[in-house]
Amino acid sequence: MSASEKAHRANGADAEASGSAGEPAAKPTGERPPEKRPFLLDFFPLEGEEATRLSRFYERLREGRLSTTRCRADGELHWPPRVACPRCHGEDLEWLDLPESGRIYAFSAVLGGAPLGMESDVPYAVGLIDLDGVPLRLFGRIEGRPWSALAIGDPVAVEPYDVGDGRVFYRFRALDA
């Protein structure tokens, strides 16, 4: 069984098509408060359908589901989600929910030298997380425990969160081993 088949089995097929031409328009995301900082100084992307063909990713994240795309032609599982398959260059992709848990492959922390908007977060832990049951290793913040109390192999949960201005993103939360 290929890795992508495993992912399929682990999560259940989801026949929803990705944002390709001709698809019914996704629901509008509604009014947003003004963004905190200018686009060129803001790490968080514009998430609405007027800005990205991957707006479904953020809509699903808002529903608590971390998801990505998979190519219907060759079964390739992508990260991050895409609009064209890097292997066969097909554009017929489907959305797939990802597991809600994983384990720490590597981690560190930012103890100084933070970018704009993150200075007050210091110290913050980051890591590469092997998601359970799929061949994906995702980078992100690790919350819930100081970096000095983390260890390689520790379990974490995927945690979608509200950025605070109407947008959403994902991070990880350390769980008790």
Place this chain on the structure above:
Amino acid sequence: MSARAVALVGGVTTPFGVRPTTWAEMAQEIGAALFRAVPALRTEDVDSLFVGAAEPERFAFQSHVAPLVAEQMGLRPRRILQRTELACASGQSAIRSAYAAIAAGLSDVAVAVGVEKMNLPSMAEANTSMVCVMDRPWDGPGGATAPPFFAMVAQRHMREYGTTEEQLAAVSEKNHRFANANPHAQFHAKSFRREKLRGLPLVAPPLRLGDCSSMTDGAAAVVLVAEDRARAYTDTPAWIRGTGQYSDFHNLAHAGELSRWPGLTAAAGEAFRSAGVGPPDIDFAELHDCFSISEIVEYEAIGFCAPGEGGRFVEDGRSDLGGDVVVNPRGGLLGCGHPLGATGIAQAVEVHDQFARRVPAARQVPNPEWALVHNLSGSANVHSVMIYQGGRAA
């Protein structure tokens, strides 16, 4: 390998550091310095200009920098004028482009210059710019600056091979010692003994301040010419004999096992094949020590030692004067600082100056013939390698 052999016939750097000067002023400064360093070079000789600059839009709020630099340097390129952007490897990218143009017969005399002004009134703004090197909308929200990424490389290397913090400090101590013999280094005339390095604050555990290269302002330039022009400019040309480059990922999700860099093995392998030499032939190497752990992983990936032995390699002095290969006699990024676009050019300046026996005795490699230069970019996701030979005719 190519239609024409290409020689690097001279080069120079500005002082590196926190400089009270602007981006464009440094372009003027390096122009003046270059024409002093290569006295036979006339402005009208230079038919092409390649400008390595990583983030002038971010650090200097300036685009379209190639003609800006030409004007600042007093040049009027008539064949090829372009900027090369490859983040931390923008400098070697400029050299590679000049090399390709000359080898193909499209240029006879080209200047490759790198300029970067990284120190801003707000360090958080500069850190923000560094995150943009990553896959910004995906890795940026997690706060993916360079230190935590390379810290994870160190963590995995320690776990898998038993590499120690003491061995990381050995890299930094060696390169700072060489930087003390380089008056243009950011950390010239500063003592960084191993015990002191081990006591500096953590930046991104397990990496401490002394394990990290710094935000640096600086510029560097080299002159590359076709084989028949080399002797007009120097008695000590550095001949480009091999190149290789490899990019295997960008998003951090695809960084693989971290502790090994197969992309560098591929790039170095291609460079060795094209030059017809191997790791034991290399007398000195300018390796991209953006972090102390980087140099250790690079020894292994290039083949100076076996996988997992990099920590012991530096601890045993095998990358120092008198060892197997002298690594970073310039002082490295750790000692000289890392003005992104200028770093790859400054590495090549060191190659020329070593072949010309023009560096202070404390860092002169005895009788060097072969040199390897490695410039990485981003999260070690692109590796650029060049091999030079000194002291020979075309």
